[in-house]
Amino acid sequence: MAGLGYRVFKENGLEKLSADYLPSRLPHREKHEEELVKLLAPAILSRGTVTKNVLIAGASGAGKTATARKVAMRLRKIAEENGVKLMHAHINCRYASSNFGLAQMLIGRIVPDARARGYGASELLQAAYSYLDGRSEFLLLVLDDFDQFVKKCGPGILYELMRLPDSSPGKRNRVAMLIIGAEDVSKYLLESWTRSAVTKLPYDFSAYDYREMSDILVERAGESFRDGAIQFEVVLLISRIVERFGFGSARYGIELLQASGLEAEYDGADRVSPECVRRAQSRIEKIVDLRDLSALSSGHVEAIRAIAQVLGESDEAYVPMPKILGRVDKSKRGQVEKLGCFKRLEFEGLVDILDGKVGLVGTTLVAVENWLARLPEE
Numbered sequence: 001m002a003g004l005g006y007r008v009f010k011e012n013g014l015e016k017l018s019a020d021y022l023p024s025r026l027p028h029r030e031k032h033e034e035e036l037v038k039l040l041a042p043a044i045l046s047r048g049t050v051t052k053n054v055l056i057a058g059a060s061g062a063g064k065t066a067t068a069r070k071v072a073m074r075l076r077k078i079a080e081e082n083g084v085k086l087m088h089a090h091i092n093c094r095y096a097s098s099n100f101g102l103a104q105m106l107i108g109r110i111v112p113d114a115r116a117r118g119y120g121a122s123e124l125l126q127a128a129y130s131y132l133d134g135r136s137e138f139l140l141l142v143l144d145d146f147d148q149f150v151k152k153c154g155p156g157i158l159y160e161l162m163r164l165p166d167s168s169p170g171k172r173n174r175v176a177m178l179i180i181g182a183e184d185v186s187k188y189l190l191e192s193w194t195r196s197a198v199t200k201l202p203y204d205f206s207a208y209d210y211r212e213m214s215d216i217l218v219e220r221a222g223e224s225f226r227d228g229a230i231q232f233e234v235v236l237l238i239s240r241i242v243e244r245f246g247f248g249s250a251r252y253g254i255e256l257l258q259a260s261g262l263e264a265e266y267d268g269a270d271r272v273s274p275e276c277v278r279r280a281q282s283r284i285e286k287i288v289d290l291r292d293l294s295a296l297s298s299g300h301v302e303a304i305r306a307i308a309q310v311l312g313e314s315d316e317a318y319v320p321m322p323k324i325l326g327r328v329d330k331s332k333r334g335q336v337e338k339l340g341c342f343k344r345l346e347f348e349g350l351v352d353i354l355d356g357k358v359g360l361v362g363t364t365l366v367a368v369e370n371w372l373a374r375l376p377e378e
């Protein structure tokens with residue numbers, strides 16, 4: 001595979017699907033990005049006379065870190081255009097286990113050859129601040145996953161960071177903070193003055209719904225897959241799976257997109273089929289154990305048989321319900337319709353119903369066919 005090059009991925013396509021790749025656009029986060037730039041730019045352009053700290057909160061995989069990286073890039077550019085010296089430190093607070101640890105990470109990022117040993121957290125923060133002061137620099141400090149930290153260590157370090165200008169000669173505020181959490185961190189701020197010193201972004205980073213996810217994945221697929229190697233319907237299938245089983249996380253969506261492409265590569269195929277997606281999903285996690293379905297009525301089993309038949313003959317991710325019903329044994333058709341079999345199968349996580357069409361999710365077609373073949377004859 002490697003020596004001959006990829007069939008479905010573009011050259012360097014896999015890089016565009018890696019965890020730290022930052023795409024040029026973040027669909028459905030433009031509003032968040034604009035607002036953050038608008039909130040934070042004055043703190044930087046005013047050269048420290050305006051104070052701004054912003055909080056953002058939202059679900060995992062909802063684009064908080066990616067948006068913060070994008071905002072930092074834009075602010076650095078704005079600073080440069082305006083002759084302001086701006087540093088940027090993005091710190092993942094999840095990995096700090098004390099105030100000292102966090103202060104150490106911070107000073108390590110901004111002061112070259114800093115020595116942390118022998119000092120306390122407050123001294124380190126002050127040293128970092130004096131360094132900025134001495135060079136007339138400003139700092140955009142992104143405290144990522146700060147909720148993880150505050151639960152362990154409390155909000156004390158935020159108070160200290162916010163008080164730093166008070167003890168500096170120029171009293172300028174050299175640090176603008178962007179504080180990120182899965183939950184709203186402001187509820188941990190006990191001192192009321194800090195609550196007014198931070199602004200909450202008015203937009204949440206909610207989990208993406210399947211439409212938003214498909215916009216994101218279509219764009220990412222365009223960067224990473226060859227033309228025609230993945231169809232919109234297949235991206236839609238992935239997006240539905242992400243909404244239903246992946247908490248609307250773009251991280252999960254991109255992983256599933258990549259894993260589906262790799263399945264196609266293993267097959268030597270030049271297109272990603274719906275079955276590649278289902279196989280990739282089953283490798284990531286087991287959603288449906290077909291043995292659990294053996295207790296379903298014969299009407300349900302008949303519905304599954306018809307779905308498998310129709311999907312097996314076509315390469316489509318979703319097929320119209322009437323087409324499937326047309327395949328159900330006449331004697332059972334009434335039963336299938338009366339029982340609302342498709343709805344029940346959707347509830348079980350086996351199928352997905354979208355605009356009157358039915359797709360298979362939660363397991364692979366091959367697994368379903370094997371399961372059907374092993375069922376005892378009636």
Ligand SMILES: Nc1ncnc2c1ncn2[C@@H]1O[C@H](COP(=O)(O)OP(=O)(O)OP(=O)(O)O)[C@@H](O)[C@H]1O
Nearest residue numbers: 019026027029060061062063064065066216250251
């Ligand atoms: N709107 C979007 N457009 C394109 N890619 C996105 C978008 N949102 C998220 N991503 C991508 O999805 C992945 C996860 O996003 P990100 O790391 O920003 O989520 P997060 O909200 O920080 O999650 P966590 O709380 O788990 O840290 C990243 O690879 C990111 O580039």
Ligand SMILES: [Mg+2]
Nearest residue numbers: 064065066144
């Ligand atoms: Mg993050």
